[in-house]
Amino acid sequence: MSNGVRLIRNHQLTQQVDYAYAAVADAPVRSIWVAGACPLDLNGETVAVGDYAGQAHQVMRNLITALEGAGASLTDVAKTTVYVASSRQSDLVTAWEVYREYMGEHDVPSTLLGVTVLGYYDQLVEVEAVAVLPGARD
Template sequence: MEDFVLVRSQSLTEHVDYAYAAVAHTPARVVWTAGACPLDVQGATVAVGDVAGQAGQVMDNLATALAEAGAGLADVVRTTVYVASSRQEDLVAAWEVVRARMGEHDAPSTLLGVAALGYEDQLVEVDAVAVLAES
């Protein structure tokens, strides 16, 4: 049995590229990540002004944080994607990178345009929840 099941609704539109919900089976180990930011190892914001470039670094950093907690992107049951923009095309640019990195694993997600993020020149942030079988 898998640690969790992604739920795709038969009553809601199928024209979305994510599952509508995730159900975790217990006992399980749950990993909550901090928001992954577009920072390099020196703490500098990368790809200044480039939403897609920052989203790529964010997903690299998220994958690293998950790996260090014993999980991977395929264990993610939910993400929240923050983009410091009110322009829908910026949100879509970030989302396309996130979805590409998640591959066939279409965990539920929320995509938000926000006024500002915490680091100078930061445009994108992603946090996640992952579920693993209790070992």
Template structure:
């Protein structure tokens, strides 16, 4: 099945960023707006307490599940926002490395943010995403 997402690289902006600067989807694409993926297990308990990378990995697992349930996959994601409850840049980097590795060559436009607090007890990471698919 053809992909709806086209990643756009800038020839004039810095090439230091580990993601595309923009992405597009054609008008006929179905957009999927995903709620923030949280590091929760099937019982709703926060996993990997105190471990930013572990929580980021759990968020990716849950993101993959939500995408699959919507008829999509990571390659259909058009943008992400990664939220990390921290004031330390090293925590942001730890979460980002997990997300970047999960997406591989599909390096979608992303925003990485340190925030004060997230919604669940002991939650350190949350990943928001938008995907686009071309239905048959």
């Protein structure tokens, strides 16, 4: 079964980006809004303190788990926002490269933001997502 997300690449905009400019989900779809995936282990402790890549890996593993709990996968994601607690572009790029590794060919529209602080102690990375599945759940 194909997912309900169709990625749009507008050739009137630069093709030098590694994400689609838009995503379309035709009705009827089941929508899933995933809270920001954080770099927390099962005990609620922040992992990989001080390590942007290490935290991004945990964030993406947690995102996959949250999606699976809703019956979805990364290929059902229609939009993400990647938050990185840093004003240094190199830190944002480090987190983005890990994010892209997990997203693979499914290069959904995404916003990458450098922010001042995130919600948990020592947290450097967070990813929130919106996913859609074809058809309504029975």
